[in-house]
Amino acid sequence: xxxxxxxxxEISQEGRIGYRLSQFExxxxxxxxxxxxxxxxxxxxxxxxxxxxxxxxxxTLISNKNFGVDTGFYPLGSCTMKYNPKINEEIAGLSKFSRxxxxxxxxxxxxxxxxxxxxxxxxxEITGMDEFTLQPAAGxxxxxxxxxxxxxxxxxxxxxxxxxxxxxxxxxxxNPSSAHVAGFDVVEVKSNRNGEVDIESLKSVxxxxxAGLMLTNPNTLGLFEKNxxxxxxxxxxxxxxxxxxxxxxxxxxxxxxPGDMGFDVVHLNLHKTFSTPHGGGGPGSxxxxxxxxxxxxxPVPIVEKEKETYNLNYDKPNSIGKIKGYYGNFGILVxxxxxxxxxxxxxxxxxxxxxxxxxxxxxKKLKEYYHLPVDHICKHEFVLGGLKGDLxxxxxxxxxxxxxxxGYHPPTIYFPLIIDSAIMIEPTETESLETIDGxxxxxxxxxxxxxxxxxxxxxxxxxxxxxxxxxxxxARKPILKWEKDS
Amino acid sequence: xxxxxxxxxxxxxxxxxxEGNKAYLGITDYAQHALGDIVYIELxxxxxxxxxxxxICTIESVKAASDIYTPVSGTVVEINEDxxxxxxxxxADPYENWIVCIELSNNSELEELMSPEEYKEYCEKEE
Numbered sequence: 001x002x003x004x005x006x007x008x009x010e011i012s013q014e015g016r017i018g019y020r021l022s023q024f025e026x027x028x029x030x031x032x033x034x035x036x037x038x039x040x041x042x043x044x045x046x047x048x049x050x051x052x053x054x055x056x057x058x059x060t061l062i063s064n065k066n067f068g069v070d071t072g073f074y075p076l077g078s079c080t081m082k083y084n085p086k087i088n089e090e091i092a093g094l095s096k097f098s099r100x101x102x103x104x105x106x107x108x109x110x111x112x113x114x115x116x117x118x119x120x121x122x123x124x125e126i127t128g129m130d131e132f133t134l135q136p137a138a139g140x141x142x143x144x145x146x147x148x149x150x151x152x153x154x155x156x157x158x159x160x161x162x163x164x165x166x167x168x169x170x171x172x173x174x175n176p177s178s179a180h181v182a183g184f185d186v187v188e189v190k191s192n193r194n195g196e197v198d199i200e201s202l203k204s205v206x207x208x209x210x211a212g213l214m215l216t217n218p219n220t221l222g223l224f225e226k227n228x229x230x231x232x233x234x235x236x237x238x239x240x241x242x243x244x245x246x247x248x249x250x251x252x253x254x255x256x257x258p259g260d261m262g263f264d265v266v267h268l269n270l271h272k273t274f275s276t277p278h279g280g281g282g283p284g285s286x287x288x289x290x291x292x293x294x295x296x297x298x299p300v301p302i303v304e305k306e307k308e309t310y311n312l313n314y315d316k317p318n319s320i321g322k323i324k325g326y327y328g329n330f331g332i333l334v335x336x337x338x339x340x341x342x343x344x345x346x347x348x349x350x351x352x353x354x355x356x357x358x359x360x361x362x363x364k365k366l367k368e369y370y371h372l373p374v375d376h377i378c379k380h381e382f383v384l385g386g387l388k389g390d391l392x393x394x395x396x397x398x399x400x401x402x403x404x405x406x407g408y409h410p411p412t413i414y415f416p417l418i419i420d421s422a423i424m425i426e427p428t429e430t431e432s433l434e435t436i437d438g439x440x441x442x443x444x445x446x447x448x449x450x451x452x453x454x455x456x457x458x459x460x461x462x463x464x465x466x467x468x469x470x471x472x473x474x475a476r477k478p479i480l481k482w483e484k485d486s
Numbered sequence: 487x488x489x490x491x492x493x494x495x496x497x498x499x500x501x502x503x504x505e506g507n508k509a510y511l512g513i514t515d516y517a518q519h520a521l522g523d524i525v526y527i528e529l530x531x532x533x534x535x536x537x538x539x540x541x542i543c544t545i546e547s548v549k550a551a552s553d554i555y556t557p558v559s560g561t562v563v564e565i566n567e568d569x570x571x572x573x574x575x576x577x578a579d580p581y582e583n584w585i586v587c588i589e590l591s592n593n594s595e596l597e598e599l600m601s602p603e604e605y606k607e608y609c610e611k612e613e
Binding site for chain 2: 417
């Protein structure tokens with residue numbers, strides 16, 4: 001059944017019924033009296049007609065095709081696909097967390113509020129910030145929240161000229177997008193060969209129209225931005241604020257803190273660094289932390305503690321307002337809290353050390369066979385630049401496709417844009433030496449196949465239910481939904 | 487890699503064909519090759535004004551979305567609407583399929599651009 005590839009509509013048979021809806025109590029009721037005609041669908045609904053058994057098998061077979069960290073190695077660079085310990089699920093599933101209603105009186109949810117309060121304190125300590133909001137639903141949502149806070153700060157100072165956000169050309173694509181959504185113009189600064197901010201290029205764009213700078217550290221090449229203190233000084237002297245994109249926090253836990261580097265606003269991806277599940281659309285969580293002078297702008301409500309009682313404080317006149325329904329993705333906050341508690345401070349530090357060690361081990365082993373445009377000790381991830389010697393025109397895409405045949409999720413490819421034919425690998429700390437060695441051997445084997453049997457690689461994947469897809473046609477003439485033959 | 491005579495070239499791999507006060511703008515063979523199969527081109531509006539080095543359009547390929555920066559300042563007087571339906575034409579012939587036509591506001595900017603020979607050398611260094 002590995003090759004099962006039907007749509008639910010294709011197994012539908014007219015007249016087959018899986019579930020019978022109850023009739024109106026009074027069959028003589030005129031439906032027009034209940035739902036006006038103009039609000040009712042006029043054309044046929046075209047729902048598939050299947051038995052319950054068929055529906056169960058259909059979705060089970062499809063779900064069997066899923067790939068995740070629980071099925072195999074997932075070295076997707078920039079995504080921190082670490083294993084998610086099952087104890088997190090168990091804690092989040094406790095009925096006193098999972099069965100709460102967001103509008104319950106606060107005196108009946110003191111435990112949940114205490115968890116949020118403590119998580120806020122822990123995240124503040126890890127990042128060196130003073131206060132967090134737990135509301136944002138994911139990383140980019142955190143970016144938007146952070147930028148709205150930066151905007152509110154300048155506006156409160158009467159600084160309406162500050163309409164621009166600086167983003168390096170090696171940044172995550174979400175950075176310029178979030179800046180646009182927050183109503184800023186984006187100014188790009190060039191990075192040098194190591195993906196670090198070019199100081200001269202930065203100086204040339206700083207001025208009284210700059211609201212702030214967004215930066216990831218370590219950067220997208222997995223390298224630590226050595227000049228961060230100078231960058232922070234320059235931006236602050238020009239009146240701007242510094243935003244830390246927390247995408248790569250797995251590389252720094254317990255080692256250094258964005259707050260100490262000079263950042264004013266930080267977001268974290270709990271679904272990456274703090275091992276809550278991700279991939280496949282969430283739910284994620286992107287808490288935002290700020291320094292003291294920005295606390296007044298954080299979204300409401302904030303969990304506060306008075307003596308031994310926890311409360312939700314909505315009374316913050318300078319707040320940017322609510323950024324998400326209720327209090328954030330609470331179930332995810334519980335998982336992250338469980339993770340931090342089980343790991344402890346030393347454990348988090350060890351996680352970072354192991355993540356960095358794993359990445360350097362792989363980088364060292366693979367650079368004999370693959371281009372390594374920036375050959376430097378890396379942090380938690382590294383970026384290769386395709387095969388050495390451009391063997392038989394085997395591309396980065398071909399290599400990624402061939403990895404599918406060996407049961408791996410491919411690394412991130414063609415990102416960052418500053419590296420030609422990029423292959424971005426992030427092993428994380430949760431993989432065994434055997435798994436990492438197995439992947440390295442496979443990558444070496446693919447490089448040899450590229451030399452000796454290139455067609456094998458160019459036509460990959462060969463063992464998957466769906467073979468090489470035509471990405472160009474899929475993008476140029478997409479078919480986005482099933483339509484009934486008329 | 488093809489470099490055409492009679493055109494001027496920018497460091498960001500755009501070409502410019504000057505006709506009187508107007509300049510046709512496209513991307514070079516080097517650029518289309520680096521981008522890979524192009525699947526979408528977001529064109530500017532006619533009469534929009536741009537300064538040199540502004541992003542004038544966005545090209546999306548199977549690899550990435552990339553901004554295209556105009557090497558010259560001016561007002562868009564014409565856009566190649568055919569590319570909306572057939573963006574792959576830029577892959578097929580990047581020099582035939584111009585993207586926008588600009589009325590130049592500062593002719594001296596053309597002096598900053600490279601000749602075909604200079605551009606060839608520039609690309610070899612980029613390799």
